[in-house]
Amino acid sequence: MPLSLAWARQCNPHHGRNALHGAHDPVQTPSCALHFHGSQQLARKIPVMAEATPPTAPDPASESTETRSDIVHLVRILSLAAALALFFFSWRNAYLTADPRWFGTVMATLGGVLIANLLLHLLTQNLAQLRWGFIVIITAVLVFVALSGVEQGSGVMWLHVYPPVVFYISSPRFGIISCVAGWLTLVVALTPLGQLLFSVAEYPLPFRIVLATSLAFVMVFSYLLDRARRQHAERLRQMAEIFEHAATHDALTNLANRREGTDRLAREFARFQRNDTPFSVILADIDHFKTINDTLGHGVGDQVIQTIATRLTSGCRKMDSVIRWGGEEFLVVLPGTAESEAITTAQRIRQQIVEQPVTADGRPLEVTCSFGVAEIRPSDAIQTLLQRADERLYHAKTTGRNRIISRRFGYGSGGR
Numbered sequence: 001m002p003l004s005l006a007w008a009r010q011c012n013p014h015h016g017r018n019a020l021h022g023a024h025d026p027v028q029t030p031s032c033a034l035h036f037h038g039s040q041q042l043a044r045k046i047p048v049m050a051e052a053t054p055p056t057a058p059d060p061a062s063e064s065t066e067t068r069s070d071i072v073h074l075v076r077i078l079s080l081a082a083a084l085a086l087f088f089f090s091w092r093n094a095y096l097t098a099d100p101r102w103f104g105t106v107m108a109t110l111g112g113v114l115i116a117n118l119l120l121h122l123l124t125q126n127l128a129q130l131r132w133g134f135i136v137i138i139t140a141v142l143v144f145v146a147l148s149g150v151e152q153g154s155g156v157m158w159l160h161v162y163p164p165v166v167f168y169i170s171s172p173r174f175g176i177i178s179c180v181a182g183w184l185t186l187v188v189a190l191t192p193l194g195q196l197l198f199s200v201a202e203y204p205l206p207f208r209i210v211l212a213t214s215l216a217f218v219m220v221f222s223y224l225l226d227r228a229r230r231q232h233a234e235r236l237r238q239m240a241e242i243f244e245h246a247a248t249h250d251a252l253t254n255l256a257n258r259r260e261g262t263d264r265l266a267r268e269f270a271r272f273q274r275n276d277t278p279f280s281v282i283l284a285d286i287d288h289f290k291t292i293n294d295t296l297g298h299g300v301g302d303q304v305i306q307t308i309a310t311r312l313t314s315g316c317r318k319m320d321s322v323i324r325w326g327g328e329e330f331l332v333v334l335p336g337t338a339e340s341e342a343i344t345t346a347q348r349i350r351q352q353i354v355e356q357p358v359t360a361d362g363r364p365l366e367v368t369c370s371f372g373v374a375e376i377r378p379s380d381a382i383q384t385l386l387q388r389a390d391e392r393l394y395h396a397k398t399t400g401r402n403r404i405i406s407r408r409f410g411y412g413s414g415g416r
């Protein structure tokens with residue numbers, strides 16, 4: 001029965017009559033015809049790219065959850081490694097080197113503070129505390145190492161670790177500021193004035209020159225590498241967003257496509273099952289669209305589809321979902337909406353389409369749409385709801401088009 005009716009719909013003598021004739025008056029007439037959604041499947045899809053709204057540009061400073069968890073892992077590993085290194089050098093200082101003993105005490109204390117920072121994060125789960133705590137402690141370690149000249153002056157080599165770590169863990173801005181400030185301080189500290197001010201360990205002149213220049217090189221290189229890393233990550237994120245948009249939206253109208261529409265419908269249905277929140281759907285179909293295509297060309301047909309998509313969107317609330325359901329067929333999902341309100345929305349849209357002629361290629365066309373409206377019922381599955389809306393749309397088509405059919409207008413019988 002449904003299949004033959006679907007076939008009947010396709011073979012309907014009204015189907016495909018001249019759409020450019022005058023619009024009919026909307027009269028709702030009862031009917032009990034049935035047909036299935038499959039009858040609306042497209043014979044052909046025309047892949048024309050619409051001016052899709054580009055995805056909104058994200059804040060470059062924002063970090064994804066993955067990046068955050070990467071940073072947490074890295075800081076944990078670095079903290080443990082740095083603490084172990086500090087304990088090791090503290091032990092060496094106590095037994096094996098000729099450095100003053102207090103060097104070892106300072107290093108052991110800083111190692112302990114690093115571990116304390118880790119433990120505190122386990123309690124608070126506060127990324128900022130872990131990250132900035134680590135940066136502050138590691139800065140203190142390196143300042144101490146550079147100024148004191150632990151391990152007979154060789155400890156200063158650890159300064160080269162700072163730039164890549166600080167760029168990765170903090171922001172580029174903080175990385176630049178801390179590197180430039182740190183480098184300038186070091187250069188001053190390595191001059192005779194610095195010797196006086198900071199009583200820095202004495203390093204031979206060639207060593208000082210190599211230290212300052214190699215550190216500057218590592219800083220610049222770390223900045224460039226980190227910038228490239230952030231740019232690539234950002235590009236990847238944008239591409240993922242574009243692909244996701246393309247997978248869920250229709251290229252011609254930029255409306256949600258059928259796949260995305262089905263998901264939204266399922267979400268609304270789940271909400272209805274959970275909270276009893278009603279919702280309605282409107283199935284809209286452009287009348288005599290084939291004639292528009294056949295007489296004016298597919299380019300004009302596409303423009304008509306785009307205009308109708310815009311009219312539907314502007315006639316609905318922000319919370320409603322307008323979906324390109326098939327070729328010239330649209331589904332509107334209206335959350336928290338009873339059928340009577342959905343009819344009002346459909347009437348507003350129908351009126352607007354009739355009153356403002358659609359223009360394509362600069363000429364006005366008389367385009368109309370037919371609508372089937374249905375509200376979810378407790379006994380419904382999604383498919384049942386869609387089928388009811390589809391039957392009503394079919395009824396609108398067979399009774400003259402340019403009209404809205406719903407339960408309120410006496411369509412069907414026996415509670416339909």
Ligand SMILES: Nc1nc2c(ncn2[C@@H]2O[C@H](COP(=O)(O)OP(=O)(O)OP(=O)(O)O)[C@@H](O)[C@H]2O)c(=O)[nH]1
Pocket residue numbers: 014015016042043044045046252285286287288289290291293297298299300301302305326327328397401
């Ligand atoms: N230009 C264009 N045409 C499309 C697109 N998608 C589907 N179509 C065409 O839309 C037409 C739909 O025609 P029918 O299903 O016969 O319906 P109709 O002519 O609108 O008749 P009624 O629905 O009965 O009023 C077919 O000719 C499809 O090829 C599209 O994206 N662009």
